[in-house]
């Protein structure tokens with residue numbers, strides 16, 4: 001196991017957990033710059049719009065095992081920021097729908 005690349009310290013944009021039983025969970029990234037911050041990719045729900053190196057299984061399940069985009073050094077945060085408008089759209093109300101929660105409380 002190699003030492004972290006100079007300049008890469010655990011922070012809000014980089015986190016390396018060599019104690020994880022699965023580390024490194026993807027092949028193709030130098031262990032010294034392997035970023036565990038996005039262990040569960042926040043872009044998964046974007047389907048084919050995520051921009052990553054995915055495939056689909058015969059059963060139609062999105063398979064990200066070959067994707068290293070968010071695990072390379074500290075580039076993952078910039079990628080997620082770039083895609084955030086798509087995530088926000090996914091989380092927004094459908095056109096014409098009312099938010100009955102009224103700021104988090106049930107409408108009476």
Ligand code: SF4
Nearest residue numbers: 041044050052064067
């Ligand atoms: S292919 Fe890569 S970027 Fe896309 S959802 Fe999977 S892990 Fe995330």
